[in-house]
Amino acid sequence: MMRAFLALLARDLRLAVRLGGGGGMAVFFFLIVISLLPLGIGPDRALLAKVAPGMLWVALLLAALLTLDRLFQADYEDGSLDLLTMGPLPLELVVVAKAVGHWLTTGLPLVVAAPLLGVLLNLPGEAYPPMMAAMLIGTPALSFLGAIGAALTVGIRRGGLLASLLVLPFYIPVLIFGVGAADAAAGGFSGEAGRQSLLLLGAVALASLVLGPLGGAAALRANLR
Amino acid sequence: MTISELSLCARDLACERGGRLVYDGLSFSLKGGEALVLTGPNGAGKSSLLRQLAGLLDVTRGEIALEGGDPERTPGEQAHYAGHLDALKPSMSVVETVIFWRRFLGSIPQGAETALEALGLLHLADLPVAYLSAGQRRRLSLARLIAVPRPIWLLDEPTVALDAASVARLLGLMKGHLGQGGMIVAATHLDLGLEGAKTLRLGAEVAA
Amino acid sequence: MDEIFHMGGYAFYVWSAYGAAFAVIVALVWHSVADYRAQTRLAETLEKAAGGRVRRAAHLERETGEDAS
């Protein structure tokens, strides 16, 4: 079973690397959205620093949403998904493998790109460590919760947009606690509020690790059969 | 475990698609070494029956039972389903595709040559799937049957896009599978020439 | 010599800039050369596999032109 899990994960990573698109495209989108912000609200450094944590998180959520439709859609269209359900691996673990692959190829590159973009928004130096910690904790939740939305809309034409609408409400706790962690540091008040946000974010992430595979597998079963 | 003791039974099977009853009260039984050929007009439910047997489609009524197989696994997990879609990734090479199937479907670590040899694809092993012709893709898709041993083969129009030589090759593989005590359920318009195969004509049941 | 590395107190910025430039250029050179070697090796193996069936000269003539059709 472990071998089947690793085989699927390795295949997804290999496909992501070969096709290029995926994670690179998400990082590119992230970069573009962040660069549009100063063009929209003006190059006022103090103002940018104030909105930086929130905007980084919002842009990161949007970039992650953009890639959700790749999670199951391609495998559905070429018939691979049928095979994935016929293997020895429980469907829940298939969803875990897909979500882990999605995080490694999308979530992780976005987190790596975030500090560079923080520079563009004049994010204060002390906000970087908590923001990075929050993003590292929060992005797996984006992949696992996103898997539910992607599974719900698999097989629907232009399902990507619908998946975004379905998933966004689930992303709200991640956004609130994630921004909370960075804002607390940027605002200069004690580490207490930031630590609390990080803990809550961790709880959300852990819950999504359970909820995502269960919900995703249930949605796939409902959609496929 | 000898797979010749296997038997696959469908009792009183019904299928409903989009509110329409495709078939109802369908029963058959198949023993190891036997083949069942599904015939009938378009929309009679040949593909639906195969997907139900594979566990890819919910059974509206009735039941599907596999006796003598691995009790830990569903019938679908002991079957190969080759549908209209070939489940191939253009950016993976031929040999990578087969190795992935062996690892994922059968937890078999290595070795893909036998399957590629059996379908005459060995000389294309390192070629990315994107370069294959329709017939070569079909053959690669069918290489799964050989790459991962499973007792039941569910084939939906397996000869589509295959030339005469490849059809003969496939037929040889099917006979070999039956000879080892496996089972085949195939939907086809073409007369495959499988001696002693049972035939199930779909569409007639609903009309009668 | 020390004052050169000290860069009038701006060592971090100056050496970072040169370091970054060096890293980017080395990465670019490495990627370009490695890609060329890999493609050449691949082409040679494929040509060997193709054997006498397709002559090399014929390929040189149409290797990029063929796609334009």
Next chain:
Amino acid sequence: MAAMNSPTALQRFHAYANPARFMALSSRLVAPLWILSVLVLGAGLWFALFDSPPDYQQGETVRIMYVHVPSAWLSMFGYGVMAFASAVGLVFRHPLSDVCAKSAAPIGASFTFLALLTGSLWGQPMWGTWWEWDARMTSVLILFFLYLGYIALWATIEEPVRAARAAAVLALVGAINIPIIRYSVVWWNTLHQPASVFRMDGPSIAPAMLLPLGLMGVGFTLLFITLLLVRMRAEVMRRRVRNLRLATAGAAAEG
């Protein structure tokens, strides 16, 4: 371009654009170009780091200029090469110009990134900020996006000829759009904040700095050309591999 309209020039152009001839010619050029690039860059580095005076205003940080300015130059030169090759590719339909445009993009993008990065490292000690949304930096950032979009388009379309056409259109639209973007950004920036906060045009360059800057500029350009040739050779080989593979699959279908 005008010269190419005469038949002999066009013939000569096509002769050089023949991939086999290109491979033969470039294989003789690559090694000397590597040596020349390294020599010029080595001399440039010596003057840049050890044998040029610090600036009376910017102090030692002025040495960042010797990598920053050549990178910025190549970011534009690279786009120029890419756009020109794209235009030639669209008009004359010769695949070698597509190869040239495709190969120039990652090099140009790398040097654009380097220009942004070294600019940032220069900005922090001089202006006290890593990044400022000033007109020039913003438009270089947008140029970087154009490069990335161009590369992404190439990567997305499987079939080389179709990818080349689409990418060429993008490169040309981008070339027309760059001045417009540039002016809009200048206008945008001056609207929001006075341009007097800081300016890139510092004191005019002293002759002692001109030598390392010139050497580095020439060295970077030589390096660009060398890299372009190597990448073009790799691309030609990639297409050969593609055709060989198509032939393998085709031959298997016949046999």
